[in-house]
Amino acid sequence: MKPLLLENVLLIDGTGRPPYKAAIRIDGSRFASVSAAAKSPAPEKFDVLDLAGLFALPGLIDCHVHLVSPVEPLAHEPYWKLNTPPTLKAFCAARNALETLKAGFTTVRNCGGVSYGLPEDIFLRKAIAAGYLIGPRILACGGGISMTGGHGDRQFPVFMPAHPHLGYGDETCDDPGSCRREVRRKVKMGADFIKAYTSGGVSTPGDGPQSAEFTAEEIRAIVEEAHAHEKRVAVHAYGLQGIRNAVDAGVDTVEHGCYLNEATARRMAQQGTSLVTTLGILKAILRRGQSYPNPEALKKAETVVAAQSSAFGIARSAGVNMAMGTDASVSIRNGDNAVELIELTGEGLSPLEALMMATRNAAIALGLENEIGTVEPGKSADLLLLDENPLEDISVIAGKRAIRAVIRNGQLLCARNENGEELLGSPLPLETAIRAVRSRRRPI
Ligand SMILES: [Zn+2]
16 A cells, blocks of 8 residues: 555644644554645655645544443433443443544543453453454553442442442452552553542542542552553542542552642652543533432532632643543543533633643653654654634534544544545545545535
């Protein structure tokens, strides 16, 4: 196959540089060259795609999703936890992965929530990597690690022993030894990173968002063991003590971080701990109001939502690397990930800054800054083509109609024609793609 040359495209390259007209050469799965010259000297050596009028940006990255989540209407069925066996969850996860890719997200980190003992996210990653399913690159943790009664302990019903086919369950550990053992077990299963919970949360009954979970010693055991295996650690932490314990132990990313203070933010910036903010999820829960099945969670969400905006400002002024996450599951559906970009501009970020959180900053948070996040030679050819300017209106990404093509690892997996009709393939034949992408739904 000839290398692909994308000409005349307005490139937002993810480095923070303003858009410029570029020619991008994709050789196999990588960007071979990116130049400001709009034309190539030897077009006969390439398959050429003239993209005049289109915008290109790096494939987007969502650092916090839950792909193994029920899809509507299943999600709102009574007793769905009891009625959803692992097989059905896996089908839902496949749908969620496809919707995520179609939304322009070429990489996601799946932060827990799988069936007890069954690392469905690892299986999903394998199926996508093998080309059986269409979806984003997945970083999988094989479920999180929680203390008994902690935010990841979803054992249901509570008075019965855990059953592998009931509910979504992260593993519970209650001393440093079992924490180490669980990290080792996850690494053995093929986890890309380790997810743990060091504070309470909103959606679990009985624990408060500000309560600290796991002892400092247990968190250290998790981090030491994960790092010994060269795996990064992400922790769910709302409350300050939970954040502090995790930062002291040397975790790589703090998720949510709603009660972060200045001193801890400074430490995060110094030691290179990233913050994955998830601004939209609590608001989405609050918007559901009385239809949300857990009234206690609604009350908790109201208090936390007030805190998270100030934590966002604190982290920003301290210079913490901040990356985008959605917590996509039920309240924000997988596939609606780009709504978080709108939330970020609501906190005073420019559209370009918001995009940085979902591209370069996100790649740094995942330790993949040499692989993805910017359009530069040598990096994985993950690209999103739009026919509207996201820097003028960031909501065009969430609206999806402007997304004309999604390329992952140099493969064109999804294209939309001028009527908004989707074409999917693993990968799509180039001819089909050219026809779709060249069609114009408005004069340029
Ligand atoms: Zn989450």
